[in-house]
Amino acid sequence: MTAPLVVFFVLAGLAVIGAVSLILQKHPIHSALSLIVVMVALAGLYLLLGAEFVAAVQIIVYGGAIMVLFVFVIMLLNAGIEEHTSISKMAAAPGLLLVVALAGFVAATIARSSDSIQATSQTGEMSSTLGISNMIFKEFVYPFELTSFLILVAVLGATVLAQREKS
Amino acid sequence: MVPTNYYVILSAILFGLGVFAFIFKRNVITIFMSIELMLNAVNLAFVAFSQALGKLDGQVFVLFVIVVAAAEAAVGLGIIILIARNRQTLNVERVDLLKL
Numbered sequence: 001m002t003a004p005l006v007v008f009f010v011l012a013g014l015a016v017i018g019a020v021s022l023i024l025q026k027h028p029i030h031s032a033l034s035l036i037v038v039m040v041a042l043a044g045l046y047l048l049l050g051a052e053f054v055a056a057v058q059i060i061v062y063g064g065a066i067m068v069l070f071v072f073v074i075m076l077l078n079a080g081i082e083e084h085t086s087i088s089k090m091a092a093a094p095g096l097l098l099v100v101a102l103a104g105f106v107a108a109t110i111a112r113s114s115d116s117i118q119a120t121s122q123t124g125e126m127s128s129t130l131g132i133s134n135m136i137f138k139e140f141v142y143p144f145e146l147t148s149f150l151i152l153v154a155v156l157g158a159t160v161l162a163q164r165e166k167s
Numbered sequence: 168m169v170p171t172n173y174y175v176i177l178s179a180i181l182f183g184l185g186v187f188a189f190i191f192k193r194n195v196i197t198i199f200m201s202i203e204l205m206l207n208a209v210n211l212a213f214v215a216f217s218q219a220l221g222k223l224d225g226q227v228f229v230l231f232v233i234v235v236a237a238a239e240a241a242v243g244l245g246i247i248i249l250i251a252r253n254r255q256t257l258n259v260e261r262v263d264l265l266k267l
Contacts, residue, residue: 004169028257038181038207042207054230058233069241070200073244082192092190106175151238158241
């Protein structure tokens with residue numbers, strides 16, 4: 001077992017444990033902290049893949065901004081322990097079935113296409129941050145500008161939604 | 168080097184767990200978090216294939232996905248605050264105005 005493989009399995013185990021913990025925790029704040037573990041583990045995996053810019057953005061935007069927003073809303077609304085009715089416990093059975101079917105389908109697809117994925121693996125080892133900035137500001141400059149408009153609309157929408165009605 | 172297969176399988180596992188959490192959880196905030204988990208799983212597959220093919224398109228897509236996720240989180244949490252204010256609950260089973 002080589003060193004990258006060991007790092008991969010440690011981080012992958014951390015991510016899966018965090019995701020399972022997200023499901024098992026009863027209190028939303030504990031679920032949010034589990035999700036942060038998943039995101040930090042994924043950032044480590046991005047570093048392992050040589051995508052250092054994506055890893056930094058993952059930590060700053062996901063682990064920082066988005067999760068702070070979640071924790072803030074949980075505390076603002078004083079969210080308590082979630083309650084399960086008999087119907088929601090019944091929903092676990094078809095849910096599990098669906099997940100197993102989905103995982104089986106994906107595993108079958110990967111098994112069928114594994115040769116072609118393996119063959120092309122580990123070709124380019126370039127400076128990814130330089131390459132990404134070149135692509136964003138040359139090829140993808142129009143979508144990039146559009147995302148700023150999307151963010152503006154989202155901020156306006158969130159402000160209008162969370163506004164207290166005047167009575 | 169870690170084979171690309173491993174990353175894709177991990178991505179599938181995380182996506183499956185996200186789908187299960189989406190169906191099983193009853194708190195609207197936790198359901199929203201499971202959507203973020205699914206987005207993260209897809210991002211991992213994007214980066215893994217980007218590295219496997221030696222092209223950076225996948226990583227640029229991941230950045231766009233993160234931007235959309237941020238916008239979605241802002242609007243979605245605004246909606247959750249509205250639900251909590253109007254219905255005094257975060258349980259999705261109690262939000263049943265459209266139910267017969």
